[in-house]
Amino acid sequence: MARESCTIETSEGIKLDARIFKPSQEITDTNLVAVLVHPYSVLGGCQGLMKGIARGLANGGFPAVTFDMRGVGRSTGRASLTGFSEVRDVVAVCKWVSQNLSVNRILLVGSSAGAPIAGSAVDQIEEVVAYVSLGYPFGLTASILFGRHHKAIIQSPKPKLFVMGTRDGFTSVKQLENKLKSAAGRTQSHLIEGVSHFQMEGPTYDAQMVDVIIRFVESL
Template sequence: MESVCVETSGGLKIHARVFSPKYPRSEVVIVLVHPYTILGGFQGLLRGMAEGLAAAGYKAMTFDMRGAGKSTGWASLTGSAEVEDVIEVCRWAAAALKADGIVLVGSSAGAPIAGSALDKVEEARGYVAIGYPFGRLASVLFGRHHGAVLGSGKPKLFVMGSEDGFTSVKQLREKVKGAAGRAEINLIDGAGHFQMEGPAFDADMVGLISAFVSSL
């Protein structure tokens, strides 16, 4: 694991970590976007997944969005400003890591933020959402992001626990049914929203993400 600092065009310093595989199977870089900063989200929550992806042969990258961890700036309430952080980190990864494409993975509130960046990152080849907050109450904060990811023609995978407290299975299916391009759903039986953010499901997420990347 290597720590790096990405300086954005807006003057922010975004602290990130790169997890490199011992035996690479692909030059795709998987960029992981952490949960809601205002509720304590930071890149450390995704370390287990990043390490698992590296062990599976993929280069992975985590980072603290503005206002999280050691990154400068202030978090926004709706995650709109953080979209630029994702774009800047992906541009850095494409150049510095010589990525042959990028796959965005967003967890919880990181899913809508990553989704809004999907078509703004030329190198992005696909997208995985873990616990995307499509529910009515969550949409008060993140609803402005929905159109970008659902309207993107790039391949998408939505992973959610069947007992997610923010989005029902029915809401997820209704949203994804109208998505452009390839859009798949994978339900984790009996899992709640915050359980999916915990380490107990890291191995499952690594397997799903690896299979998705291999399919691109």
């Protein structure tokens, strides 16, 4: 697996620090790249948290891209509280990926607060063919910040997978099930028994996340 660094500029001139994880050999012929959106910038979320999953996907034959959203690490600009400015970061990265990595299919993966941000970008990017959420914060308290993002992904006709621990402190299993009842298109959920929100974000579960994501991609 090879890893490259690059800088991606948004339409507003914000420079985003990104990493590309390339398979050492092309094992798959799906012409698909995964773009990974990290957890909440305001609470210390950064692309480093997505490194294990990106590496695992590349080892499984899928190129993966991680990046620091605005105001994080070496990326310029300022982080926003509700994640709406960051949606533009996701769109910019996906456009760059489709133009520079000679792929026309993107899987958008968002972790924690990165899930609503990625979800709001899904239908703004033609090349995005599917979406994976890792611990989407659907719960009431989190909805104060991210509630306005829900509609975009629930109404998107693109295939989507919601992965969550059954002991997620932000969203109960019932809240997840209620939200997904009204979802358009092909919608799946995958529950990890006894696991909390922040446990699932940690490196211990990276291999499991990779396995779930690859199975979802192969089913598309």
